[in-house]
Amino acid sequence: MSREPRLRAGLIVAAVQLVALLIVQSGDPLVSGFPLDDAWIHALVAKTLVKVGTLGITPGMHGSGATSTLWALILAVGEALGSSPPRFAFFVNAVFLLTSGQLLLRLLSRDGVSTPQAVILACLAGAAPNFVWFACSGMEATLVACASLAAIYFWFDEDARSELFAAAALAVLALTRPEGIVLAPLLLVLRRPTSRRQLLRWTALPALAVAGHALVQFAHTGTFSPATLGGRRWMWLAPFEGLNWFEIVAVFLGDWSNRLSEFTLGRLDHLTFWFAAGVAAIGVYVTWRVPRQRALLLWTGTHTAIYAVLLPTFGHGGRYQPLLPLTFVLMLGAGLFQLLKDFAPSRRVEAAGAAVVVLLGVLGPGSALLAWRSAHHDSVLHVTRTEIGMARRLRELPPNARIASFDIGAIGYFSERAIIEIGGLSSSEIVPRLWQGTVATYLEQQNVEYVVVPLGLGGLDAPEPWNFGFRLGFTGTPHLKLAPVASVESPLVMWRHGVRASMHCAPRQDLYRVAFEPKEAKP
């Protein structure tokens, strides 16, 4: 592609992505908050880094709550500049989103896809609603996708500069998410180095980044795996107690099929997803022959498989597997174009078919963008009301009060109090107690005076899904006495609407005064 058409194609893709991004973000036009408490966790890590030099949520505990080192470092720049965390994260993520679109366009062109088709595919995939929302989520998901696309794009180029770019992208990916390093061996299998020097150029930087990061983490926490993994496994997988791994993975895949149907294709019914998946399978079949798209496809599958083994869940709003919506829409588009190419009797019919593809893309995913807009609005409002609302209540407590909380993001960021985290994100010490339901003993050991618990609208006594007082074993610990101090919640309908899309957090946060009665002596 010559320079001018390439520029025009790039501008079209950027414009479509920007419109999609603004549609979703218009749910919170002033970018006043994050839709997830986890995004506030990253902001808290950044704040702690800037204030006391610890890369973690707890001063002095490196790695505590920090799932993404690089993302926390990026947010720390905003924190140091005094910028609002949601606005800074949105700005940075918007840049990563638009860069992803450009990389996708170039990647398709280098794979030999014609310019009009590459533009339509890059627009459809780069503006896939769930993928666009990642840029509004305040999380590192868009950076993961951007670094993956960059690594794949540059890996298959011949010149030495591209080799270094590929290595840099892999290092960025590994520092953003630890599992990202798996992309390096995958790419090495797909295109083998021709010399030792090339191998070194490709792998030295990512290996250095991963080794350095792992050693620092091991020195501070005594483990190579992220401190957050144990707590997250309990949170997501405990409800599946009794199911075997295959069944849990089946639920995971089923959840993704529903999510792709409702929040990417814009329809939730029995069959839309499966028809789309059939066409996407044709897309997979035809793109298998071209190197970059095959690499993207394999990386998306491998990344999903890694989660299927370690943590079979899609996470908040699908953020654990950010490439899946993008790659699915890309394959769906590729399949539709292949059908047109094979069965359209003339060029005119083929062009009309391409117009139909664009129309379907506007109608289906377009409606999903509007659904995300409304869900984003409700999610931001809910997290602000409950998590930040509770943080403000905590500010009224004595400065030296011993406070524990399950949710730690906005509460840690805004409360201006030292919070003892009891969700298993800071250290793996508490994780066995989560599984045993004996977190109350931890509160006792730590002389906790106040505890913040996420609850459902039925309160502490109702054994319902969001009652963490029940899940943590508080209601089953007779000598633990909880006296209500404050409660913040959102209306049920608003909470439900947001949580369906983003899985943000519990409908209510309650603050209790903690007291332990002496245990009865055994006769």
Added chain:
Amino acid sequence: LRRWQILLGIALVAIIAGAFDLERTQIQIMLAHRLEYELRGARERGHPVFVLITDGAEAEVRAEAEAFQRVTGSTVLAVTEETALVVPSPADLRYATAEAWSVAVSNAASAFLYNDDLNGAAAVVVRLYTNELVRRGVLPALPPRPPIFMPDIERHPDFPNEAALLGMGIMLGIFSAYGLLMSRRARARNPAPAS
């Protein structure tokens, strides 16, 4: 060509098998496994119990559950799209009358059934039963058992098990039909030389 034909055949079988039983009243297969796990502890402690997911008028379902209880000696937790009821075994009759059991589960399930959420209703009925056994000291209270599934108050469609089978059949059908057509086209363009 044969490879595509086999794939298409498998797809058709999946579509037929999936569509055949699509309308049967049932709960998600993973939830059924989860509930079985929940009830296993009760059975091991001398409280045989079964969940009956069915459809029909309350009188018919009650008669069906009572017959099942007589034959097996188990407590029957029956859940339909309209109601939920319990026909307790002699062991569970010690804790409450049959009517009291049924009123309790019917009240708990009604919030779910109002929203056509059969999965949620079945989960809450089973959880209510096991909670009662925990309260009576039959089942251990700790560790706290996490929630089973979220209640669905937005009436988003429940996908029956067969919908996934049907869907996978459709996906495979589209793919294999494409492959078949393309293979035939390729063969027509390049016919095999006559032997």
